[in-house]
Amino acid sequence: MAWAAYLVAGWILLAGIYGIVTSRNLVHVVVCLSVAQSATYLLLLSVGFRQGATAPVFSDIRPGRRVVDPVVQAMTLTDVVVGATVTALLLALAVQVAKRRGTVDPDALRTLER
Amino acid sequence: MLSPVELAIAVPFLAAMVLAGAGRWLPRVVVDAVAMGATLAVTGLLGAVLWEAVRYGTVVVWVGGWRPHGGVSTGIPLVADPFATALALVVAVLTVAALLFSWRYFTEVQAVFHTLMLLFLGAMCAFALTGDLFDAFVFFELMSAVAYVLTGYRADEARSVHGGLNFGVVNSLAAYLSLTGIALLYGRTGELGFAAVGEQIRAAGGPDTGVRVAFALVCTGFLVKAAAVPFHFWLADAHAVAPTPVCVLFSGIMVELGVYAVARTYWTVLGGAEETTARALAVFGGTTMLLGGVMCLLQRHIKRLLAYSTVSHVGLLVTCVALARADALAGGAFYLIGHAGVKGALFVGAGALLNRFETVDEHELRGRGRDMRVTSCLFLLGGLALAGLPPGGMWLGKVLAEHAAPHGWWWLTVLGVLASGLTGGAVLRVWLRVFRGAGRRPAGQAGEREAGETAAPTPRVPWLMLAPGLLLLAGGLLVAVLLSGPEVLRGARTFTTGYAGTVLHGRPSLAHAGRLPELWTASALVKGLAGVTAALAVAALAVWGRRVPPAARARPVWSALHTLHSGHVGDYVAWLLAGIVLFTLLVIV
Amino acid sequence: MNAVRGLRLCLLAAGSLGFAVLFTLAVLDLPPFGGNFHPYGDRAVRASLLRGTPNTVSSVNFDQRSLDTLGEELILVASALGAVVLLRAVRREEEDEPARHHLGPADVFDALRVTGYPLLPVTVLVGVYIVAHGQLSPGGGFQGGVVLGTALHLLYLTGDYPALARIRPVPLFEVGETAAAAVFVVLALAFAGQVIASNVAVGVEVGCAFVLVLAKFFEQALLIRVPA
Numbered sequence: 061m062a063w064a065a066y067l068v069a070g071w072i073l074l075a076g077i078y079g080i081v082t083s084r085n086l087v088h089v090v091v092c093l094s095v096a097q098s099a100t101y102l103l104l105l106s107v108g109f110r111q112g113a114t115a116p117v118f119s120d121i122r123p124g125r126r127v128v129d130p131v132v133q134a135m136t137l138t139d140v141v142v143g144a145t146v147t148a149l150l151l152a153l154a155v156q157v158a159k160r161r162g163t164v165d166p167d168a169l170r171t172l173e174r
Numbered sequence: 175m176l177s178p179v180e181l182a183i184a185v186p187f188l189a190a191m192v193l194a195g196a197g198r199w200l201p202r203v204v205v206d207a208v209a210m211g212a213t214l215a216v217t218g219l220l221g222a223v224l225w226e227a228v229r230y231g232t233v234v235v236w237v238g239g240w241r242p243h244g245g246v247s248t249g250i251p252l253v254a255d256p257f258a259t260a261l262a263l264v265v266a267v268l269t270v271a272a273l274l275f276s277w278r279y280f281t282e283v284q285a286v287f288h289t290l291m292l293l294f295l296g297a298m299c300a301f302a303l304t305g306d307l308f309d310a311f312v313f314f315e316l317m318s319a320v321a322y323v324l325t326g327y328r329a330d331e332a333r334s335v336h337g338g339l340n341f342g343v344v345n346s347l348a349a350y351l352s353l354t355g356i357a358l359l360y361g362r363t364g365e366l367g368f369a370a371v372g373e374q375i376r377a378a379g380g381p382d383t384g385v386r387v388a389f390a391l392v393c394t395g396f397l398v399k400a401a402a403v404p405f406h407f408w409l410a411d412a413h414a415v416a417p418t419p420v421c422v423l424f425s426g427i428m429v430e431l432g433v434y435a436v437a438r439t440y441w442t443v444l445g446g447a448e449e450t451t452a453r454a455l456a457v458f459g460g461t462t463m464l465l466g467g468v469m470c471l472l473q474r475h476i477k478r479l480l481a482y483s484t485v486s487h488v489g490l491l492v493t494c495v496a497l498a499r500a501d502a503l504a505g506g507a508f509y510l511i512g513h514a515g516v517k518g519a520l521f522v523g524a525g526a527l528l529n530r531f532e533t534v535d536e537h538e539l540r541g542r543g544r545d546m547r548v549t550s551c552l553f554l555l556g557g558l559a560l561a562g563l564p565p566g567g568m569w570l571g572k573v574l575a576e577h578a579a580p581h582g583w584w585w586l587t588v589l590g591v592l593a594s595g596l597t598g599g600a601v602l603r604v605w606l607r608v609f610r611g612a613g614r615r616p617a618g619q620a621g622e623r624e625a626g627e628t629a630a631p632t633p634r635v636p637w638l639m640l641a642p643g644l645l646l647l648a649g650g651l652l653v654a655v656l657l658s659g660p661e662v663l664r665g666a667r668t669f670t671t672g673y674a675g676t677v678l679h680g681r682p683s684l685a686h687a688g689r690l691p692e693l694w695t696a697s698a699l700v701k702g703l704a705g706v707t708a709a710l711a712v713a714a715l716a717v718w719g720r721r722v723p724p725a726a727r728a729r730p731v732w733s734a735l736h737t738l739h740s741g742h743v744g745d746y747v748a749w750l751l752a753g754i755v756l757f758t759l760l761v762i763v
Numbered sequence: 764m765n766a767v768r769g770l771r772l773c774l775l776a777a778g779s780l781g782f783a784v785l786f787t788l789a790v791l792d793l794p795p796f797g798g799n800f801h802p803y804g805d806r807a808v809r810a811s812l813l814r815g816t817p818n819t820v821s822s823v824n825f826d827q828r829s830l831d832t833l834g835e836e837l838i839l840v841a842s843a844l845g846a847v848v849l850l851r852a853v854r855r856e857e858e859d860e861p862a863r864h865h866l867g868p869a870d871v872f873d874a875l876r877v878t879g880y881p882l883l884p885v886t887v888l889v890g891v892y893i894v895a896h897g898q899l900s901p902g903g904g905f906q907g908g909v910v911l912g913t914a915l916h917l918l919y920l921t922g923d924y925p926a927l928a929r930i931r932p933v934p935l936f937e938v939g940e941t942a943a944a945a946v947f948v949v950l951a952l953a954f955a956g957q958v959i960a961s962n963v964a965v966g967v968e969v970g971c972a973f974v975l976v977l978a979k980f981f982e983q984a985l986l987i988r989v990p991a
Contacts, residue, residue: 308828
């Protein structure tokens with residue numbers, strides 16, 4: 061089961077997408093998007109994992125000790141911030157859709173075509 | 175001391191921070207001036223970088239001085255090759271035009287609009303110039319986040335926030351899929367730089383299935399940005415509602431940057447010229463050209479119509495990448511610049527209509543634009559240029575692409591004429607109806623009213639609003655004359671060869687110039703005129719030939735197409751998922 | 764409309780199945796989980812130790828790949844601006860003064876009130892600590908900034924929204940946010956390697972940005988009304 065962690069990431073991604081496609085509520089859509097995004101955290105961190113290694117902070121361990129890949133951790137941190145801010149923006153848009161259209165159900169929103 | 179490349183990124187961001195912090199106390203004219211000054215400075219800097227890149231070869235700057243040793247580095251390179259720099263320069267020039275359009279008149283909230291425009295400018299420049307996959311993702315997201323806000327800028331319009339939300343969900347999801355691909359590539363190669371990833375893959379004996387799937391996932395985000403069918407749904411929703419100056423940037427360059435990123439990834443990661451990838455890109459590009467054109471003709475909301483025409487034109491750009499040859503890419507460059515100018519001008523025209531009549535519904539506006547001579551001129555010439563009027567950049571680009579196409583690609587010529595006819599014809603139809611009052615009053619329900627973008631409607635359109643349109647149109651029409659063909663071809667060769675050597679090993683990058691095929695031949699002119707004729711025919715049929723039987727019989731098809739573009743975010747995401755799977759399958763099988 | 768819904772679900776089913784297969788194919792070509800192949804990571808660790816930054820993640824974020832963090836911080840600024848634009852009171856709405864109402868979670872327990880006020884300085888202190896020690900120990904500008912940004916909102920939890928509004932002058936926070944971001948732009952591009960200064964700039968920026976974004980959402984929830 062050496063690949064299980066990677067496959068879980070794929071599973072979470074699909075779960076998020078399923079949620080977006082079948083959703084009846086725009087706030088739920090935005091949250092499902094966050095779910096889909098959390099798959100990328102998991103994938104990045106598992107790609108950087110190293111068996112028997114510790115956190116890549118050398119204030120209390122000596123150099124040369126096996127550590128996990130710090131680059132993926134930095135990327136995940138950036139990714140988290142990006143995700144949080146985009147979620148805030150999309151929620152702001154959802155608030156305004158609710159106010160202007162009077163509903164947050166994607167099925168009840170009128171088409172924009174025409 | 176910062177290099178001009180770094181300054182071109184720092185200047186817009188710093189100016190944006192000044193405006194964001196002090197905007198609520200600054201008078202409007204200062205806000206306008208700061209934004210314009212910063213944009214002009216970026217234009218100048220990028221012009222200087224472009225001159226250097228064309229003259230002496232690609233400029234590579236490692237941010238923070240993390241230069242590579244022995245071909246490896248831990249930093250991020252900014253790679254200013256002629257193509258990337260030219261794209262960044264297009265961004266800057268279009269931003270100048272957009273800021274001119276919004277000078278004084280455009281409704282502002284504190285100084286947020288100008289701040290966002292500067293952030294958008296910087297993000298797009300950084301996205302074009304970066305030589306690192308993850309950094310490209312970050313600036314892709316910055317560009318997207320700013321774009322969502324700009325789309326929903328008129329927050330009291332329901333369509334505006336709805337379009338912004340659809341745009342946001344689809345693009346963000348696509349970006350996360352790109353990031354998934356980047357993580358897979360990182361797992362495989364242990365590297366993040368375009369050049370380093372490519373070197374590792376070549377060292378391991380070329381791409382295998384896993385690398386190809388990862389590549390396809392990375393491209394997903396970029397293809398969604400590029401609005402390739404079936405990833406295009408968000409584009410019309412967003413363009414139809416975004417403010418005019420924003421549309422100029424969206425259609426003119428943001429969407430095209432998606433194609434650029436696909437090309438960049440294709441050449442650096444897979445090495446370019448892969449048969450399966452070429453096929454995948456050709457299938458997506460061709461479908462996009464056709465569907466975009468058809469949807470364009472079906473619209474009556476002018477901004478939405480222009481948005482679908484962008485979809486169609488981007489299809490040709492994707493096909494240029496599929497051709498995987500330097501001369502096709504040179505054609506793509508001409509096409510991109512020509513399109514940026516012409517489409518920018520058309521959106522300026524649409525903005526002038528919106529601000530005067532508070533609607534851009536073609537049927538509502540019938541005959542009301544008779545006294546708007548300049549705007550009328552924009553639409554007439556713009557429509558002809560979209561159809562491929564020589565010597566416009568779009569004509570030259572299409573001729574070059576067709577010239578580069580191998581024998582089995584006859585469909586490209588057919589689709590080229592069709593796309594020209596449909597998109598050019600739709601704009602010419604608008605010109606006939608709105609500015610000439612031609613045809614009978616079309617039946618059907620009234621169009622929706624929209625608020626203008628200025629504090630009060632502008633009965634006389636100020637010349638500052640129209641000037642950028644005229645300048646952009648002139649640029650788009652004269653690009654074939656203004657740009658040196660051999661230099662563009664050389665830029666394309668630099669783009670396709672020796673990237674890793676230049677970035678990681680400091681090898682010189684100047685490709686030899688070579689010659690473009692002879693341009694002013696009879697067959698090239700005929701190709702241009704065929705598109706124009708098709709467009710005129712389509713426009714005439716649409717205005718006067720209401721009872722043409724084939725069109726009437728196809729009505730269920732049109733209404734099905736309208737239904738497919740449902741504005742339902744779930745539909746868009748379902749299409750996105752299916753599209754990725756199809757694209758990946760085409761790439762790996 | 765049912766046909767559209769059916770098509771949507773069919774696309775979803777086919778797409779999910781295809782994606783699952785393709786993703787599995789890609790994953791099977793990855794090196795096994797927990798392996799030792801991390802060339803970039805190893806280089807980053809060496810570079811970080813050479814520069815004297817024990818927390819290698821901070822070194823990657825603020826030194827080696829500072830351009831990424833620059834983009835990330837600007838996304839944060841953009842989203843704070845976005846909240847201003849998207850959540851502004853529009854023509855049909857009006858805004859109430861916060862002082863005119865008692866706004867907050869309805870009926871706060873006294874216990875919450877008693878713990879909320881003393882926790883505020885403690886939380887601020889923790890935030891400052893996490894920012895200040897970012898180059899040494901896990902943490903840094905972003906994590907500390909979030910703690911700082913949320914600390915003020917303890918006042919809302921204690922039921923005292925007017926007090927929160929008083930210690931949160933929006934223009935001041937805007938200036939703080941953008942000034943910190945501008946400093947970080949300069950640090951990231953011109954003076955890479957100033958990990959401590961970068962941490963502080965990012966901490967201030969993130970804290971201010973969170974306060975600003977939340978402020979706009981609070982206004983939407985509490986103050987902005989559509990007149991009947």
